[in-house]
Amino acid sequence: MARICEICGKRPQLGNTVELRGKAKYLGGVGTKVTGITRRRFKPNLQSVRVTTPKGANKKMLVCTQCLRSGAVTKQVKNKPFVVPASAKA
Secondary structure (H helix, E strand, O other), X not given: OOOOOOOOOXXXXXXXXXXXXXXXXXXOOOOOEEEEEEEEEEOOOEEEXXXXXXXXXXXXXXXXXXXXXXXXXXXXXXXXXXOOOHHHHO
């Protein structure tokens, strides 16, 4: 199973790790030098969450944390909220 957000399609991206050596000039050194560059993957922060779909069904999905925080997903309600009976209000 690919590590892709099922809402926005966010997937791993490629980038570089840059290895530096030396002391920065502003600290009194002769400057930093690049001693190595290797490829790496930036992985999205995916969470397995039970989601209520717009049709009302509950489904387990892989969702990135940005979609969770932005409200693009409604999480499943485990317990119904407490409702005060109509006779107790009077």
